[in-house]
Amino acid sequence: MSTPFIRNHQYNVIKKQSEFLLKTLRSVADRRVLETVRYRAATIVTEAFSSLTENQRQMLEQISTLETAYDFQRYLSSLEPYLEPYPPITLKQIQKLFPKNKKLKLPDLQSIDFRYVTYLSWVDIATNKLFIVYPFEGQFIGIEGRITPINQKGYCLFCNRQQELAFFSVRTKSANASPDNISAIGQYVCMENHGCNQSITDTGSLEKFILSVRK
Structure with missing residues (x-):
């Protein structure tokens, strides 16, 4: 069973970095630049969390390995079971x-x-x-x-x-x-x-x- 650990604003960080990285992959050919952007995207995503287990960190850092729009969409969808919802309220x-x-x-x-x-x-x-x-x-x-x-x-x-x-x-x-x-x-x-x-x-x-x- 998935244990939620990603709050909405953190998920938004992940979405924002995914969009930026995909845009960069489509417009930049320099491999060194791409590697820098990949590394920075993974860093920004993980730094949005005060603490992570090793499995959680590895899951989030997969953003640095993605190539296509389909990859990014599948990555974001795979994180949805880990979203921590707003606390129940009546x-x-x-x-x-x-x-x-x-x-x-x-x-x-x-x-x-x-x-x-x-x-x-x-x-x-x-x-x-x-x-x-x-x-x-x-x-x-x-x-x-x-x-x-x-x-x-x-x-x-x-x-x-x-x-x-x-x-x-x-x-x-x-x-x-x-x-x-x-x-x-x-x-x-x-x-x-x-x-x-x-x-x-x-x-x-x-x-x-x-x-x-x-x-």
Whole structure:
């Protein structure tokens, strides 16, 4: 039985390196350059993990031996049984994360393939609010804020790809502040979270933002 060890953002690293290596194989003839790119691809993939067993390392390093588009597709498909899905969560758990929202719009959990989710999010169009639920150190963190499309492309804080952006503003206050002393922290993020989840390769910026605004 396969033991999952690849999180979604790590799988995205593997996909990105696979795409880059295949493109290089199709456009570069210099054998020394190709060997360098192969080695670097395998290094970037393995360094995306804090720890690996020897079998896991060997499995991932196969990327350096691939030649054709079919090889890369078969390689990526072979890794799918090892994807570690987003932790199980229920609608009741989500509701408890947002106790002040009595009419909280909930996501359709049945329609989500949680193998490819780093953060769960959805937009309530009626209130122009974005809700995010993120698993961190064995618990879920829920944040909500105003989402405002800016109708232009830029780099998303979470996935660092150039895409149509929106300004996500979260009201927050310090632990010692009075109830009236409320400010807002905002960042530019993808309008479309599915594509964001398919592109995110590092959780650092996402976690930093969520921890900075958590209540």
